[in-house]
Amino acid sequence: MGGLKFFDHHKRAEKYFNMSKIELRLIKQPVDHFNETETRTWMMSYAQNMEFYQPNGPIYLLIGGEMPLYNQMDSLFDGLVNNLAKETNGALIMSEHRYYGKSLPFPELVTDNMKYLSSQQALADLATLLKYLKSTFLSEKSASPKVVVVGGSYAGNLAAWMKLVYSDLVDAGISVSGPVLATKNFFQYMEIVFKDFLQHGSPECYDKIKEILKNYETLLSTPEGIEELKRQEKICDYSDMTKKENKQQFILHKLYILAKIAQYSENIDEFKEECERMLNTSRIEFLFNEKNQPQDCYDINFYKSLKNWEPYMISWMYQTCTEFGFFQTLDYNNQPFTHNLPLEYYIEICTTLFGFDFDEKRVDKGVKATNALYGGRQPNITKVVFVNGDVDPWHSLSVLKDLSDEAPAILIPNSSHCKVLHRDTEQDSNEMREARKKVKSLIKSWIGL
Known part of the structure; x- marks a missing residue:
């Protein structure tokens, strides 16, 4: 065998x-x-x-x-x-x-x-x-x-x-x-990321993150703001930033940069280094790893990006949609970082990749079964x-x-x-x-x- x-x-x-x-x-x-x-x-x-x-x-x-x-x-x-x-x-x-x-x-x-x-x-x-x-x-x-x-x-x-x-x-x-x-709405993930920047970066850095995310929210709320955001962030002209799933994907890309430091930092000085960059530029730098990205601009396109996912990413998404949840949202109260990465963003990924049956009820069922099975x-x-x-x-x-x-x-x-x-x-x-x-x-x- x-x-x-x-x-x-x-x-x-x-x-x-x-x-x-x-x-x-x-x-x-x-x-x-x-x-x-x-x-x-x-x-x-x-x-x-x-x-x-x-x-x-x-x-x-x-x-x-x-x-x-x-x-x-x-x-x-x-x-x-x-x-x-x-x-x-x-x-x-x-x-x-x-x-x-x-x-x-x-x-x-x-x-x-x-x-x-x-x-x-x-x-x-x-x-x-x-x-x-x-x-x-x-x-x-x-x-x-x-x-x-x-x-x-x-x-x-x-x-x-x-x-x-x-x-x-x-x-x-x-x-x-x-x-x-297993947890459907894993809001604690970003909650801890922000606390890490407060503790290991600085209170000024923590406030700067709030300011930047609020500014993104303001810019994404009007046609004029979207044009300004595209200019500031070098987003491709043809990217439709009026679509909510593209807005949410943009926020996810930004949050991922902060989360990557919290999750994978070799030493806590990396928080201070990122804070220095943000305090000097008043923005969170893009860090794209996607295939087929244009050289001169960033194409923010929810559905196109899913087509470019690596196979292992699809497999892991299947497991989160059917067993674990682990969806890293901004869906929690009493937080000042906006609510622009909701649970519905991840549910949309599940249904887009695997079909309409892979909805929130299916996630709930899987999460409940996983915790019952393993304790x-x-x-x-x-x-x-x-x-x-x-x-x-x-x-x-x-x-x-x-x-x-x-x-x-x-x-x-x-x-x-x-x-x-x-x-x-x-x-x-x-x-x-x-x-x-x-x-x-x-x-x-x-x-x-």
């Missing part, structure tokens, strides 16, 4: 990593783990680094999240889990999530083909992989290997949920920056450590207090999304060093080392 090698479809990874340490492999998976009458199969990608492995060593399964495998391979070469494997003679395995990268049950991401994309199916894929790995690592001279599952962000959810659902296969887990509480922020779980950074906007949906002695939570001050998994540096805070030390100590004790 597993063990079929392949060498042709992750060539891009060779540009970034020393692939001589890595073996890229495939394993056959059912399209539907929960329907015996569905007999179709597909090939799931995974990678392994056996550099440190010795018989009786543990398996560290680094769970792939909502992007291609080659975008997530850092931990196979460096960082917290790599160090754990080195210290415990462990094997490093990284999986690719179904419907991301090359792990495609179907070649086309059309709505009917995507009905098998869910966290439950993904967990079952991981169970199939672990059963195969445990059987291949087992010999007459070795005991059944211990398994530690590790994930960051959505994959942090999967790490916790693997220990919850497949406790017979998993001995311990590390859940990093995992938003385990939200109170999963019935042991031997999992939850790690978050307090700068990361996602931490508000994670486990922030100890569930028990065997399900502790660590909140790292001034730390961002998944940063604890990164390599050690001289700039690391004492709190970061202590967090990594504690995680390693917990895992070693839980697997009997």
Whole structure:
């Protein structure tokens, strides 16, 4: 079932990593783990680094999240889990999530083909992989290997949920920056972004953000204002900024620049640097990554941009529309940042990409089912450590207090999304060093080392 090698479809990874340490492999998976009458199969990608492995060593399964495998391979070469494997003679395995990268049950991401994309199916894929790995690592001279599952962000959810659902296969887990509480209207995300700029930027910067967003709102409210906005922001003349979905997309692009600093900052000085730019220019600079953008202007077009989405973005949107929500809105009261990114913007994406059935009621149903299935922020779980950074906007949906002695939570001050998994540096805070030390100590004790 597993063990079929392949060498042709992750060539891009060779540009970034020393692939001589890595073996890229495939394993056959059912399209539907929960329907015996569905007999179709597909090939799931995974990678392994056996550099440190010795018989009786543990398996560290680094769970792939909502992007291609080659975008997530850092931990196979460096960082917290790599160090754990080195210290415990462990094997490093990284999986690719179904419907991301090359792990495609179907070649086309059309709505009917995507009905098998869910966290439950993904967990079952991981169970199939672990059963195969445990059987291949087992010999007459070795005991059944211990398994530690590790994930960051959505994959942090999967790490916790693997220990919850497949406790017979998993001995311990590390859940990093995992938003385990599904939430339709995730207004707390931007709320924390703004607070980060207040705390780590300055009160003047916080006020400047309010001023800029209010100015955008004023300009977007009249034909004359729209013309002035186009001039200031170099928006293409043919972009129709009278359409509400284009107005909302413009605001989203601006907010994303602030959110990216909060979510991915390597150090909190980045807040001050962005604040200096805003205070000097009185605007939030554009940061486009979209394909097919004109060279001399920015085309703000909601429907055109959806057509240019990368496949992994479509897959993740499907999961948010059907399971998680996580829609980062400005829909909350008592805030001075305008209400120009509403929930309806995201619902429009769901219905545009997947059909009219993917409406707000469908999101509500999925969110409710997800929290009922996994337990939200109170999963019935042991031997999992939850790690978050307090700068990361996602931490508000994670486990922030100890569930028990065997399900502790660590909140790292001034730390961002998944940063604890990164390599050690001289700039690391004492709190970061202590967090990594504690995680390693917990895992070693839980697997009997």
